[in-house]
Amino acid sequence: MKKTLFALAALSLPVAAFADGHAETSTDPHMSVEAMADATLTQDTIAWDFVEGITTEVGPRQAGTEAETRAREWAVAWLIENGFENVADEPFEMETWVPGNLATARVTAPFAQDMVIQPLGNSAPTPVGGLEAEVVFFRTVAELAAAPEGSLDGKIAYISHEMRRAQDGSHYGFAGPARWVASGIAASKGAAATVIKSVGTDYHRNPHTGGTSWPEGVSPTPAGALSIPDAENLERMFARADGRPITMRIEMNPEFIGTTISGNVVGEIVGRNPDLPPVLIACHIDSWWNAPGAFDDGAGCGIVAAAALHVSHTGQPLRTIRVLFAGAEEVGLWGSRAYSEAHIDEHIGVGLESDFGADRIWRFESNFRESNPDLHARLAASVARFGVAGSTITASGGADINISRDQGGAIIDLQQDGTRYFDLHHTPDDTLDKIDPVQLRQNVAVWTQIVGILANEPRSIQTGGPIPSAPAIMEE
Amino acid sequence: MKKTLFALAALSLPVAAFADGHAETSTDPHMSVEAMADATLTQDTIAWDFVEGITTEVGPRQAGTEAETRAREWAVAWLIENGFENVADEPFEMETWVPGNLATARVTAPFAQDMVIQPLGNSAPTPVGGLEAEVVFFRTVAELAAAPEGSLDGKIAYISHEMRRAQDGSHYGFAGPARWVASGIAASKGAAATVIKSVGTDYHRNPHTGGTSWPEGVSPTPAGALSIPDAENLERMFARADGRPITMRIEMNPEFIGTTISGNVVGEIVGRNPDLPPVLIACHIDSWWNAPGAFDDGAGCGIVAAAALHVSHTGQPLRTIRVLFAGAEEVGLWGSRAYSEAHIDEHIGVGLESDFGADRIWRFESNFRESNPDLHARLAASVARFGVAGSTITASGGADINISRDQGGAIIDLQQDGTRYFDLHHTPDDTLDKIDPVQLRQNVAVWTQIVGILANEPRSIQTGGPIPSAPAIMEE
Numbered sequence: 001m002k003k004t005l006f007a008l009a010a011l012s013l014p015v016a017a018f019a020d021g022h023a024e025t026s027t028d029p030h031m032s033v034e035a036m037a038d039a040t041l042t043q044d045t046i047a048w049d050f051v052e053g054i055t056t057e058v059g060p061r062q063a064g065t066e067a068e069t070r071a072r073e074w075a076v077a078w079l080i081e082n083g084f085e086n087v088a089d090e091p092f093e094m095e096t097w098v099p100g101n102l103a104t105a106r107v108t109a110p111f112a113q114d115m116v117i118q119p120l121g122n123s124a125p126t127p128v129g130g131l132e133a134e135v136v137f138f139r140t141v142a143e144l145a146a147a148p149e150g151s152l153d154g155k156i157a158y159i160s161h162e163m164r165r166a167q168d169g170s171h172y173g174f175a176g177p178a179r180w181v182a183s184g185i186a187a188s189k190g191a192a193a194t195v196i197k198s199v200g201t202d203y204h205r206n207p208h209t210g211g212t213s214w215p216e217g218v219s220p221t222p223a224g225a226l227s228i229p230d231a232e233n234l235e236r237m238f239a240r241a242d243g244r245p246i247t248m249r250i251e252m253n254p255e256f257i258g259t260t261i262s263g264n265v266v267g268e269i270v271g272r273n274p275d276l277p278p279v280l281i282a283c284h285i286d287s288w289w290n291a292p293g294a295f296d297d298g299a300g301c302g303i304v305a306a307a308a309l310h311v312s313h314t315g316q317p318l319r320t321i322r323v324l325f326a327g328a329e330e331v332g333l334w335g336s337r338a339y340s341e342a343h344i345d346e347h348i349g350v351g352l353e354s355d356f357g358a359d360r361i362w363r364f365e366s367n368f369r370e371s372n373p374d375l376h377a378r379l380a381a382s383v384a385r386f387g388v389a390g391s392t393i394t395a396s397g398g399a400d401i402n403i404s405r406d407q408g409g410a411i412i413d414l415q416q417d418g419t420r421y422f423d424l425h426h427t428p429d430d431t432l433d434k435i436d437p438v439q440l441r442q443n444v445a446v447w448t449q450i451v452g453i454l455a456n457e458p459r460s461i462q463t464g465g466p467i468p469s470a471p472a473i474m475e476e
Numbered sequence: 477m478k479k480t481l482f483a484l485a486a487l488s489l490p491v492a493a494f495a496d497g498h499a500e501t502s503t504d505p506h507m508s509v510e511a512m513a514d515a516t517l518t519q520d521t522i523a524w525d526f527v528e529g530i531t532t533e534v535g536p537r538q539a540g541t542e543a544e545t546r547a548r549e550w551a552v553a554w555l556i557e558n559g560f561e562n563v564a565d566e567p568f569e570m571e572t573w574v575p576g577n578l579a580t581a582r583v584t585a586p587f588a589q590d591m592v593i594q595p596l597g598n599s600a601p602t603p604v605g606g607l608e609a610e611v612v613f614f615r616t617v618a619e620l621a622a623a624p625e626g627s628l629d630g631k632i633a634y635i636s637h638e639m640r641r642a643q644d645g646s647h648y649g650f651a652g653p654a655r656w657v658a659s660g661i662a663a664s665k666g667a668a669a670t671v672i673k674s675v676g677t678d679y680h681r682n683p684h685t686g687g688t689s690w691p692e693g694v695s696p697t698p699a700g701a702l703s704i705p706d707a708e709n710l711e712r713m714f715a716r717a718d719g720r721p722i723t724m725r726i727e728m729n730p731e732f733i734g735t736t737i738s739g740n741v742v743g744e745i746v747g748r749n750p751d752l753p754p755v756l757i758a759c760h761i762d763s764w765w766n767a768p769g770a771f772d773d774g775a776g777c778g779i780v781a782a783a784a785l786h787v788s789h790t791g792q793p794l795r796t797i798r799v800l801f802a803g804a805e806e807v808g809l810w811g812s813r814a815y816s817e818a819h820i821d822e823h824i825g826v827g828l829e830s831d832f833g834a835d836r837i838w839r840f841e842s843n844f845r846e847s848n849p850d851l852h853a854r855l856a857a858s859v860a861r862f863g864v865a866g867s868t869i870t871a872s873g874g875a876d877i878n879i880s881r882d883q884g885g886a887i888i889d890l891q892q893d894g895t896r897y898f899d900l901h902h903t904p905d906d907t908l909d910k911i912d913p914v915q916l917r918q919n920v921a922v923w924t925q926i927v928g929i930l931a932n933e934p935r936s937i938q939t940g941g942p943i944p945s946a947p948a949i950m951e952e
Contacts, residue, residue, distance in 0.1 A: 052712065055709070056587060056713055057586075058589065059587070059588075059589030059709075060589065110533075113535030113536065113768075203910070204680045204905050205682055205904035205905055206680065206682070228909075229768075229905070229908070229909055233535075233907070236528065236532040236908075237532055240529075240532060292705075428592065431705035432712075433679045433708060434679070
């Protein structure tokens with residue numbers, strides 16, 4: 001575990017391990033985790049196999065629908081075929097919204113033309129035949145919030161609220177409220193519908209969907225996202241209308257269909273010491289109905305599964321590595337919450353998630369830098385050779401590891417470069433071709449290295465001390 | 477006309493000429509064409525005003541429809557407002573195809589998922605409720621052509637036939653037949669429908685439409701284009717299906733609606749000598765229904781109109797400059813043919829067209845390099861300072877100047893960089909944001925320079941000799 005030499009050139013993996021993406025034949029207990037991580041950097045095919053498979057053989061997989069069920073069945077079969085143990089689909093109930101099959105928008109005056117719109121998650125339907133009203137332009141959510149009560153009666157609120165690219169994705173926090181809360185604010189002021197500029201950073205005619213929400217006591221209205229070129233065109237219309245009202249007709253037929261079944265898919269690389277809390281590595285299996293879910297989050301599931309297998313190929317790890325493909329993440333973390341509820345009494349050693357695309361990991365963060373500085377430093381140092389920097393930021397974990405937050409447990413964030421993530425996020429353009437195989441393999445290498453260390457760590461990951469519930473682990 | 481010094485930094489245009497895109501106030505007869513061309517490189521706003529205006533205030537404008545009529549009305553008003561004379565909308569009849577409002581595709585087995593499709597121009601509709609059949613995969617048009625007669629009975633032919641980017645757009649000649657003729661070939665072999673990989677070079681879920689054709693005696697079938705990510709996904713399905721048949725359901729409702737009226741919009745900068753054959757500078761006003769037509773060809777119309785105005789601002793030119801915004805180009809050059817038919821007896825001095833986007837002009841070509849080498853050399857030399865190279869290629873002109881070809885007249889091609897043209901061509905992504913204002917202005921500068929020379933050329937452009945029909949022009 002202290003080896004730091006970078007010896008990639010001298011390494012190669014057994015061919016059988018990578019020719020068909022299966023794991024059974026490739027165990028090499030003489031190979032170190034470091035050597036394995038180095039080899040995956042150029043040779044991994046497992047992550048690609050997963051993301052190619054799920055996007056080709058399943059495609060979009062909206063939470064709570066039959067498409068998500070097929071995705072879970074596909075993932076269960078894939079995990080079993082690749083040698084995972086204790087593979088299961090743990091069901092849970094959810095309240096399910098579906099987008100319908102109709103989403104049209106047209107500016108009717110003064111500059112008649114169609115626009116590309118998609119409903120936001122939790123949108124109400126329009127009346128059959130559509131809804132036509134004057135559009136009121138707000139540059140920001142704050143401007144909308146400042147509009148007088150009742151000032152939007154019967155109108156369509158349009159919120160611009162521009163997003164910018166950021167490597168760490170932090171602009172999502174700035175721009176996200178346009179999607180998360182604007183429709184609720186507009187509805188509370190009497191708006192008949194809300195239309196937003198997509199929360200995204202690309203210039204293609206594919207709107208970014210995603211969930212919106214409704215405050216207590218506010219009835220849902222139709223709420224949709226325009227593609228960014230359409231939104232900018234609408235804004236130019238305001239500039240050219242010379243004060244004439246701009247009217248728009250929209251028609252959408254999303255609906256809530258009541259309670260359906262989703263599920264969390266799990267699988268394990270069983271460790272030598274079952275008393276030690278497992279390493280939980282997570283992603284989500286669902287995608288929005290409009291998105292094939294390559295970046296979000298087929299790649300994440302491929303990365304964590306590949307890392308687990310590569311670690312197992314260096315010999316049985318000390319701790320169990322559990323992969324969690326959470327269901328119904330996009331529509332409100334239903335799977336992550338259900339998993340935490342079901343397993344809250346089972347102590348998780350550490351939780352990690354991959355859910356931010358497939359571009360290069362550039363920063364390592366943990367939430368135990370102060371409580372277990374030796375392990376934090378050892379982990380950070382172990383991935384420096386892959387161009388991953390350390391950080392003093394405290395990891396908070398992603399959407400799919402609620403259980404680690406709920407337990408107050410150890411968390412690691414392996415931050416991916418998100419510069420182009422919001423070009424693709426929740427759009428039809430989230431397709432396999434967007435994944436750069438070189439960067440995908442860098443993810444696998446970093447994850448293999450980190451998971452390999454964690455899964456062979458005998459002491460408490462959070463504190464470095466002996467784990468009270470497992471006193472018999474002093475074998476190192 | 478012999479000035480070759482590059483004095484851009486010292487030049488500026490009267491502010492009034494560019495603040496609102498109007499021309500009336502800006503005439504400066506003391507300014508040379510060279511100085512004006514230099515100034516437009518950094519200061520032109522006219523071309524942008526046109527393309528922003530037509531994409532914002534009209535948007536998509538399918539030939540023969542009310543949208544194209546609105547586009548012509550808009551263009552007539554714009555030309556008049558900007559000071560053109562003899563502005564007219566010259567009507568012609570055409571047989572009109574419309575795309576309908578329904579275009580869906582879904583792979584039904586073995587890997588059920590929706591795909592994004594759009595009909596090709598001249599496609600027949602599917603039966604109401606759609607058409608489901610096995611898909612037969614052809615890598616190229618040649619493979620399709622080699623399929624035995626009747627071998628496609630009742631099936632859907634899919635043609636891949638990959639396109640690559642090329643600066644000169646020459647790969648369109650290689651890839652285009654997949655759209656132009658494959659559906660006709662497939663139909664002649666019994667296919668129920670044809671689906672092609674979009675003839676394009678981008679990776680977005682917006683199919684490239686465009687016209688297809690049917691051989692004599694072959695009944696039209698449904699014919700559509702998948703977006704390139706969808707097409708590649710379909711091809712991966714073939715690789716993963718282990719021989720199982722791949723079935724697809726498509727539904728589209730395009731139709732021929734009979735004879736409608738389109739038109740050619742013309743306007744002039746009237747020259748000092750009306751006996752001299754005019755300089756004809758052309759573009760087309762229509763776009764496919766799915767495309768706002770910024771690159772194709774709003775920009776082209778903006779460029780030629782801006783150049784005409786800038787030349788006029790240096791003083792009344794010797795020859796008349798006529799702009800032609802041809803109608804119904806996309807669906808078969810109806811406007812270009814109608815214009816030639818109506819004006820065939822009116823000798824055109826030289827024809828030029830801008831219809832390849834808005835990226836930088838990089839090459840100058842004429843068809844009179846041998847017949848009038850002095851003028852060819854002078855023109856080529858005049859735009860070298862804008863990074864435009866000469867060429868020994870013989871210009872053949874674009875779609876909108878049939879009249880010059882029909883007359884056997886002088887033609888110039890100002891070749892634009894087409895590297896990203898087929899990312900956008902005939903797709904919803906052909907929006908204003910794709911236009912780089914810096915490159916657009918380089919186009920205007922080059923056109924201003926070239927048109928300025930041509931419009932002040934007293935001798936025959938084609939031969940350099942006196943023009944027989946206008947003997948009184950020896951005023952230079």
